[in-house]
Amino acid sequence: MKKSLFQHVVIVVVMVAMSGCSTTPPANPENLCDIFREKSDWYKDSVRMSEKWGVPIQVPMAMMYQESSFRHDAKPPKDYIFFGLIPWGRVSSAYGYSQAKTMTWADYQRETGQSGSRSDFGDAIDFMGWFITKTHKINGVSKWDAYAQYLNYHEGWGGYRRKTYNRKAWLKDVARKVERRASTYGTQLRSCKDELDGGFWNWLFG
Numbered sequence: 001m002k003k004s005l006f007q008h009v010v011i012v013v014v015m016v017a018m019s020g021c022s023t024t025p026p027a028n029p030e031n032l033c034d035i036f037r038e039k040s041d042w043y044k045d046s047v048r049m050s051e052k053w054g055v056p057i058q059v060p061m062a063m064m065y066q067e068s069s070f071r072h073d074a075k076p077p078k079d080y081i082f083f084g085l086i087p088w089g090r091v092s093s094a095y096g097y098s099q100a101k102t103m104t105w106a107d108y109q110r111e112t113g114q115s116g117s118r119s120d121f122g123d124a125i126d127f128m129g130w131f132i133t134k135t136h137k138i139n140g141v142s143k144w145d146a147y148a149q150y151l152n153y154h155e156g157w158g159g160y161r162r163k164t165y166n167r168k169a170w171l172k173d174v175a176r177k178v179e180r181r182a183s184t185y186g187t188q189l190r191s192c193k194d195e196l197d198g199g200f201w202n203w204l205f206g
Contacts, residue, residue: 023119025070032061032185033192035070043196045122053129058185059146060098060128062178063153067099072119074099097124104131135160146182150175 028034036043046057068074074096094101096118100108105118108127116123135141135152139160143149152160154171165171 023072029065029070030184032058032188033196035061036189036192036196039121040196042121042125045125048122049125049129052126053133053143055129055132055143056186058182058189059144059149060125060132062146062182062185063128063150064097064124065181066150066174066178067094067153068097070097072097072121095119097121098128100124100127100131147175147179150178 026035026038046061049055049060050057064070098118100118105127108130109115112130114123114126116126118124131153132143132149135149135157136143138157139152141148141152151165151171155164159165
């Protein structure tokens with residue numbers, strides 16, 4: 001009886017702790033292993049996305065870090081009119097972890113049959129897996145090519161074909177940053193994947 005009660009208390013405490021930080025950004029976003037150790041549900045969602053879409057986890061995670069810094073309610077900056085004095089909505093309809101725009105999110109929902117929420121990590125990472133896969137099909141970009149994938153993500157498939165990014169040196173610099181982070185994330189993930197695959201409880205009590 002005592003053991004059963006103890007186990008129940010431990011489970012409740014852990015679940016409360018996890019739920020309390022479920023929407024907070026990870027403490028160390030520079031290290032993918034630390035991110036997934038802190039948020040084991042994110043790892044499960046990322047693995048599910050990778051198995052479903054054939055997309056390496058490090059690519060959308062690097063893109064997500066760049067887009068929202070892993071904030072569930074991230075929004076683009078406000079737009080201003082009248083010489084920058086009066087706020088007038090947002091510069092785009094992007095929202096959530098993935099900064100998916102409303103129309104693109106609607107396309108994702110229609111094509112996949114998913115409802116979901118842009119402020120839910122599992123839904124957001126699945127959306128990014130879908131988008132990266134579409135980029136591969138439409139523009140022939142490798143799912144592993146974080147640089148070109150990010151340019152597609154930012155400029156859209158048509159913009160990428162028109163090479164609109166060539167007029168934006170700053171954007172290409174950002175894409176290189178995403179590429180470097182994806183490479184770092186990939187190396188980190190390979191070093192801790194066995195540990196993460198061992199399961200949350202093995203990690204907690206191992």
